[in-house]
Amino acid sequence: MSSSEHLLDIRQIMQMLPHRYPFLLVDRVLEFEPGVRLKAYKNVSMNEAFFQGHFPGLPVMPGVLILEALAQAGGVFVMSTVREPLEDKVFLFTGLNKVKFRKPVVPGDRLMLNVTYEKHKMNIWRMQGVAEVDGHVVAQGEFSAAVAKKGDM
Template structure:
C-alpha cells in the first residue's frame, strides 16, 4: 500500500472498482480516503429504494443486511484504492463478517456515512473494520473479510 496522496475516487472509479449496479450499488460517493488507513463514503437513503416497498409497508426501515452490504462495498473500494496496482480482472468478494451489531434503524432521508479502517492482508484475504453512522450516531458496525480473486476463477 502506497503512502502517496491520491485524489478521491469519483463515480467512474466506483464503477471500475465495484461490479455492482442499480439497484444494488450501495455507495454514492467517497468523501475521505487515506490509502491503507481509511476510506469514508456515503449512501443517501431515499424512499425510492426498491426494498422499502416490502420492508416494511407503512414503516420503511433499511434492511440490516443491506447496511452490511454498503459497508462491504465501502471495504471493496478501500482495498481496491489502497493497492499499489489496479485490480485489473480481479474482483473483491465479501467472504465473512464477525462482531456485527445493528444499533439504530436507518430510514428514508438518512445519509449513511460508511467508514472502513484497519485493513490487514494475508495472501489474497483482507480483513477490516467497518462502521455505518447517521448524523454522527453509530447505526452498525462489523469486522469484515473479503478475498481478491481472478474473475475467471468464478
C-alpha cells in the same frame, strides 16, 4: 498526499466495483488514506426498491444491506490501495464478526460508511466497518473479504 486528493465520484466507484443498480450502495468517497481508512456515503432514498417490502408503511433499510454498503466501501478501499492491475479481479465477502445493529436507517438518511484497515495476508483482507447517520452509529462489525479473479468464479 492529503485525503482530499483522493475523492471519488460515482463514475470512478463504478470503475472499481462490479455492482450496478439496484445493488450499488456507495455514492461517493469523501476521505481516503491509502492502507489506513476510507470514508464514503450512501444517500438513502424512498425510491430504493427494498423499501417496497421492508416494511410497507414503515420503511427501514435492511441490516444486511447496511453491511453490504460497508463491504462495498471496503472493496473501494482495497481496490484503491492495491498497487497491481485489478481489472480482472473482484472483491468478495468471506466473513463477518461482531456485527451489531444500533439504530434503524430510513429514507432521507445519509449513511456514512467508515472502513478501517486491520490486516491482510495474500488475497484476504480484514477491516473494521462502522456505519453512521448524523454522527450516531447505526451498525458496526468486522469483515473480511478476498480479492479473486473473475475468471475463477
